[in-house]
Amino acid sequence: MHTLLPFLLAMIAAIVLLNMWAVKLKIAYPILLVVAGLLISFIPGLPVVKIDPDLIFFLFLPPLLFEAAWSISFKEMKKWWRIIGSFAFLVVFFTALSVALVSNHFIPGFTIALGFLLGGIVSPPDAVSTGAITKFVKIPRSTSAILEGESLLNDASSLIIFRFALVAVGTGQFIWQEATLNFLWMVGGGAGIGLLLAWLFVQAHKRLPTDAPSDIALTLIEPYFMYWIAEQLHSSGVLAVVSGGLFMSAKRLIFLNSTSRIKGYSVWESFVFILNGIVFLIIGLQLPEIVAGLRSEGIPLSTAIGYGLLVTGVLIAARMISAYAALIATLIFRPIATPHASSKRRRWLMPLLLGWTGMRGVVSLAAALAIPVSLSGQAFPHRDLILFITFVVILLTLLVQGLTLPYLIQRTHFFDDIFSEKKEELARKSIKHGLKQHVYKTLKNKYDNELNGHAVMEKFLKHWEERTDASDDSWMNEKTKSIFIELLESQRKYLSELNKDPAIDEELIRHQLYQIDLEEERLKIM
Template identity: 80%
Template structure:
C-alpha cells in the first residue's frame, strides 16, 4: 500500500497537468492521457497497476453513467429518441455482428462467440472522448443531444452483447429462447429497479434533515447501490443507473437545495474527471502486460497489430454505413422528420460526421479487463490477450485518428454553419423572467408597493447581476421577499421548459444563476 499510494497520487497529478497541456494544445485530453500512459509504462521500476476484473465495472461505470444522466437533457432525448435508440441498439448490434463475422473468418481459431465478445467490447463509442473533442468545435444542440443520448444507452446494449457472448464462450452453446427472456428481464428489470431506487432516494433526500455535504455524499453512493442491486437481481446495472439518474435529474429542484446543487456540481465534475483520467492512463499502462501475454501465446506482435487495425477499420466502416442507412430509412418511411438541410452536401455529409464520432474508451477497456483469466472449471480463457490487445489498438487508433481529425472535419466541411441556436433565445428568456418577476411583485405585494425603494433595488440587483455597494437594505424582510422571488422564477422556468421549442440547456443555465443568487443572499 505504501508503495502504490505515491504512484496513485502521481497519477492524479499527471492527469491534471496533462489536461492543462491538452487545453493549451487544443486537443482532447483522453488522447494525451492514453499516449502518456503508454510512454510511462516503459519506465522501469514502476509498480504494476492491476484491478480485479470483477470490480472494474463496479468501480468506474456507475458514477460515470450517473453523472452523464444528470448532464443530458431528457427533453432532447425524447425529441430525438428514434435516431438515439437506433444508434444505441441497432448500430451497436450491427457493429458487433460485423466484427464477429470478420474475426471469425480472418483470425485462426476465433469462434463466432469470441467474435461477438470482441464486438460487444469495442462497439460502444466513448462519451467522454467525444465530449472532450466537441469542446473545441461548435455543433448544434440537436447533434450534441443525439451523441450524448446514444452514449448513455449504447453502453447497456454493448454490455448485454458482451454478457451473452461470455456465456456462449464458456458453455459452447446459445439458446435463443432463454437469451430472449434474459434480455427482456435485463432491460425491463434494470429500468424498473433504477426508477424504484431513484424514487426512494428522492424521498430520503426530502424527508431526512440533510445539508449540502450529506446530500453530495449520498449522491456519490447512490449510483453504486443502483448498479449493485440490479446486478444482484441479474438485470442490467447500467440501465438501472441510467434510468435512476435521469429520474433524479428531473427531480433535482424538488429534493436538493441551491447549496447542494452548486457544490454538488463542482464535486461531481472533479470526481468524474479523476475517474476518467485514471482509466485512460490505465489503458496505456496495461499495454506492456498485454504484449507479454501475446508473446506467451506465440502470437507475433505485427500480426496482432494488423488484426487491431483491420477491426478498427471494420468498426468505422460499419458505423458510417449505419449512419447512411438511417438517413435513407428516414427519407423513405418518415420524410417529415428528415433533417432540413440547406444543401444536398450537408445532408450527405452529416451521416459521415456521425459515423466519424465513434471514439472508443472507458467502457471498452472495462469490458476487456473484465474477461476472466480462467473459467470456473479451471480452463484458460481462449485468446484473452489477443482480445485485450485488439481492444487497446482500437481505442488508441480511434482516439488518435478520429479524435484528432474530427475537429478539422467539422471546420473544413462547415456542416453546421447557420445551424446554431439563435443567441437571442437566452436574452428572450431573461426578458420573460424580468416580466414574470414584475408581475409576481405586483400580484403578491400589491399593498406594499409604496415601499418602492426596496423593490426597485431588488429588481435592479437581479437584472444587473452586480453586488450593490451597500447591502444594508437587504434586511430580513427583503431576504424573505427575495427568496420567494427566486423560487417563483424556478417554477416559471420549469413551466417554460415544457415548451419543446425551448432549449433545456438555456433553462439550466438560468436555474444555475438563480442558485448562485440564493447562495450569495445567504452571506449578505
C-alpha cells in the same frame, strides 16, 4: 501500499497537468492521457497497475454513467429517440455481428462466440472522448443530444451482448429462447429497478434532514447501490444507473436545495474527471503486460496489430453504413424527424459526421479487463489478443478520428449556417426578458403595498438583474429576503414551464437555473 500510493498520487497530478496541456493545444485530454500512459509504462521500476476484473465495472461505470445521465438533456433525448434508439441498439448489434463474422473468418481460432465477445467490447463509442473532442468546435444541440443519448444507452446494449457472448464461450452453446427471456428481464428489469430505487432516493433526500455535504455524499453512493442491486437480481446494472440517473436529474429542483446543487456540481465534475483520467491512463499502462501475454501465446506483434487495424476498419465501416441506413429509413418512414440541414448535400453529409464520432474508450477497456483470466480451470481463450485488439481500437479511434474530427468540422464549415452565436444570444436575451416580465408581474400582483415608498424594492423592480451590492446592508431585512427568495423560486417554476417548449434549448435553461442558485446563495449569507 507505500509504493502504490505515491504512484496513484503522481497519476492524479499527471492527469491534471495533461488536461491543462490538452486545453492549451485544443485537443481532447483522453488522447494525451492514453499516449502518456503508454509512454509511462516503459519507465522501468514502476509498479504494475492491476485491477480485479470482477471490480472494474463496479468501480468506474456507475458514477460515470450516473453523471452522464444528469448532464444530458432528457427533452432532447425524447425529441430524437428514434435515431438514438437505432444507434444504441440496432447499430451496436450490427457492429458486434460484423466484428464477429470478420474475426471468425480472418483470426485463427476465433469462434463466433469469441467474435461476439470482441464485438460487444469494442462496439460502444465513448461519450467522454466525444464530449472532450467536440467541446473545441461548435455543433448543433440536436447532434450533441444524439451522441450523448446514444452513448448512454449503447453501453447497456453492448454489455448485454458481452454477457451473453461470455456465457456462450463458457458453455459452448446458445439457447435463443432462454437468451430472449433473459434479455427482456435485463432491459425491463434494469430500467424498473433503477426507477424504483431513484424514487426511494428522492424520497430520502426530501424527508431526511440532510444538508449539502450529506446530500452530495448520498449522490456519490446512490449509483453504486443501483448498479449492485440490479446485478444481484441478474438484471442490467448499467440500465438501472441510466434510468435512475435520468429520473433523479429531472427531479433535482425538488429534492436538492441550491447549496447542494452548486456544491454537488463541483464535486461531481472533479470526481468524474479523476475517474476518467485514471481509466485512460490505465489504457496506456496496460500495453506492456498485454504484449507480454501475446508473446506467451506465440502471436507475433505485427500480426496482432494487423488484427487490430482490421477490427478498427470494420467498426468505422459498420458505423458509417448504419448512419446512412438510419438516415434513409428516417427519410422514408419519418421525414419530419430528420435532423435539420440547410441543403440536401449537407443532409447526406450528416451521417458521415455521426459515423466519424465513434471513438472508443472507458467502457471498451472496462469490458476487456473484465474478461476472466481462467475459465473452468483453463486459461480464457485469446484473452490477451482480445485485450490487445481493444487497445489498438481505442488508440486508433482516439488518434485518427479524435484528432481529425474538429479539423473536419472546421474545414468543411458544416455547421456554420446551423449554429449561430447571434441566434443563441437572442435566445438567451429572450429568456432573460421573459424572466424580467415574470418578476415584474409577481411583484405587482403580490407585493404592491410593500413596493410603495420602498426605494430599494422599486429599484429592484426596475433593475433586478443588474443590482449591485448596497453600501448599507440594513435594507436587507427578513421580510425583503423572504420576498426575494420567493421570487427566485417563482423564476425556477417559470423556467421549468418554459423548458417544455421544444424550441427552447435546455442548456440555456439550466444555465439560467444555475445563476438563480448562485443568487439564492448570495442572499443567504447577507
